[in-house]
Amino acid sequence: MLRQIERVRPPFISTRVRLNGTLSFTSTANTSTIFLDNIYPLRFSFYDVRQLFVNTDYLARQCLPKDLFLEVLKITPLKKDGGAFVELRVPRGMSAGELEQRVQEYLEKQDIRPWFNPLQKIRSFLVEGNPWIEDLHRFERGGVVFGMHSGHSCVEAELFRKYGPLSDIVPGQGFALLYFLRLRSATAAKNCLHGYSTPSARLSIFYAPINRFRSVKDWIFSHPRITIPVAGAVLAAITVAVFDPIREFFVTQKIENTWGKHWDWVKKNTVDLMLNRRHREETFFVERKVDVDKVEGWMNEPLGSFVVIEGPKGSGKRELMNDIIDKRRNTLLIDCQPLHATHSDKSTINILASQTGYFPVFGWLNSISSMVDLATQGLVGEKAGFTETLDTQIRKILNATTNSLAKIALKHKSHPSERPIVIIDNFTSEGVVEKHLATWAAGLVNSGVANVVVLSDVGSEKNLAEALPGKAINTITLSDVDEETAKQYVWRRIGDIKVKGIEKLGGRLTDLDDVVRRINSGIPPDAAVDVVVQNTVTDVLKVYFSAGKEWNKEQAWVLMKLLARGKRVGYYEVLLDSLLDESVLHTLERSEFISISNENGVLG
Known part of the structure; x- marks a missing residue:
């Protein structure tokens, strides 16, 4: 919090009289007015009814020191601003500044907190200006703007620091815009300093609206x-x-x-x-x-x-x-x-x-x-x-x-x-x-x-x-089907057409379907079988007998000769050949050149 600047108060005390719905103050020597903040909840809309559940008279008297036997002349609630003016008769031999200090010390010691805002204490400030009670039906508040007839706005802004920490001061020509961190600081400053006179200026204070959407947007973009x-x-x-x-x-x-x-x-x-x-x-x-x-x-x-x-x-x-x-x-x-x-x-x-x-x-x-x-x-x-x-x-x-x-x-x-x-x-x-x-x-x-x-x-x-x-x-x-099953599969799909040479195809379903498709398209059965066989031979030569593979041509040729004797050959019988080992066999299995099965624990 910024430091407070001491100043000399005017040698007179003021009291208020009602004039055309506003409050003004005239000077007397034995009365003083203090502003009690946090007596009411701040009102943000017409339908806010929390003020109806606050006993203003009782709460205001609880905030006054009992040992001073202060006489309360009048209590004026400010429900929109969340506080109240309390007019007191000043004890003989005590100044207004001393009265303000004694009340503040008492509130600090007693730690009085209202039910609607238990996180903040009730505060008190001496009314030093000539406040004006706003009776318009509006509730928006933001910073505090004060204007003056003469003087320097940045110098006069020091008067506001005791009401709460300031977040920003925007000086202007004949006025300044002050932003408090808390809204209650702005309400206290406005009600206590409006109409305050210094040797160089007279303050006129009112609320300035805040573009809350812009404030939220600025905060969002400034904290990525x-x-x-x-x-x-x-x-x-x-x-x-x-x-x-x-x-x-x-x-x-x-x-x-x-x-x-x-x-x-x-x-x-x-x-x-x-x-x-x-x-x-x-x-x-x-x-x-x-x-x-x-x-x-x-x-x-x-x-x-x-x-x-x-x-x-x-x-x-x-x-x-x-x-x-x-x-x-x-x-x-x-x-x-x-x-x-x-x-x-x-x-x-x-x-x-x-x-x-x-x-x-x-x-x-x-x-x-x-x-x-x-x-x-x-x-x-x-x-x-x-x-x-x-x-x-x-x-x-x-x-x-x-x-x-x-x-x-x-x-x-x-x-x-x-x-x-x-x-x-x-x-x-x-x-x-x-x-x-x-x-x-x-x-x-x-x-x-x-x-x-x-x-x-x-x-x-x-x-x-x-x-x-x-x-x-x-x-x-699964492996290829036997010769008899392959013939039945083809005959069932093409009807009574006789097809020779199906045993050349083996039992691979894709090859059998290829023959059926060609026959159904009008190609003679024998020619269809020959075309599929020739395509298979070409694919085998291109895929398994070309350079740049993980196996060589000799290894593929040895396996082909062994499989030409019969459809199955023993796994360990193949490994007897010096050109072949297990890594080559599994590589050829993944490339679909051969298939390795396990029947009753025996690989083949």
Whole structure:
């Protein structure tokens, strides 16, 4: 607080008389008026009724020293300004300044606080001017403006310091604008010093309005280290309170297929019947039924199950899982292949959100946040943290999906067959999204929220085992079908057309479908088989017998000669060749040149 400047008071005491609704003071020698601040709550509107519960007479008399036996002549309340004028008869031999000091010492000792403002004490000041009580219906207050007939405004501003600390002084021509830190300091100064005369000036004081919006705006822009993090916290709170329930609702609709199941029923009984489409069971391999029954048994276990179905492309992984999905509700499919094809974080988030049903997604907001972070770093020297990384956004989507899955699982907790199933297709051991998906899937199984089925090529089981160190992973490895099943698959799709040479294709589903597509387009059956075989030979030569690979041509040729003897060859029999080792075999397995299976503990 700024220091108080002592000054010589006028040698006369003044008392008041009412003139046309205002208060003015005339000089007498035995009366004095003090202003008691904090007697009333400050009134900010016409409907503020707190003043009705204040006993002015009792509270004002409690503020006067009992040992002085002061005679109260009149009490004039100032409800708008939160105080009251108390006219006193000054004891013989005591000056007005001494009376003010004695009252202030008494209030400081007694620590009197009103019920409506217990954090501030009641204060008293001597009325030194000729106050004017404003009876206009207005309540806005701000700084205090005082004008004078002569003198220097900055010098006269020293008179105001005892009423409270000043935050700013704006001098002008014949006036000055004073800003107090507290509003009650302004009301006390205005009521005690209005009309005060000095040898050089006479003060006329009134309230000056404050542009509160501008003040708030100036404070916000002058404290960016505080306001920017607070703005981020408020934005995050709004997002959690408003958008997260909406997103969980749409994720739940995606999992339960609330709208799609009605369309599927209509499509199955109209379009599919008119086009004479066969059901998937008619084209599904009979030998896969054993694997389907095995997966369904795992899905019906009391606790969550983690299943990995692996095999080369075209081995029927997706068809096997589709056969299971058709018999169950509450399924969620996440396909990793579109996530691999993206080249930006925004596209990755949009695709993942679309697959999980996470909506709405404000991708543009993260771009704006990055610009705000850049501007903040230049302004205050550090980032505000508004920009969300790819990892953070992926976790938000997966957390919302977990909440929806947990609600569905709780709804069907008495029926394990109704537990949600999460299918992760085209899973690989590379990529940021796959790492999050593996950890997320492990959490779903450990908490019993959902069953998880991972469809992948070869080599992903090891990475999934790292995410589930204490959980058994049920694995099914699919390979090419036998010759007889491949013939039945092709004949069932093309009708009575005789096709020779199907045994040349092997049992890869993609090759069989390619032959069926070519025959249906009008190409002769034998020519269609020859074209597919020739394309396969070309692809093998280009991919596996070219330079710049992790293996050499000799190693690939040795394996091809061994497999030419029969469809299967022993794992350890292959390792007897000096050109081959385990690292080369696993590399060729990941590139889909060969497949390694484990039957009864024996690798082959």
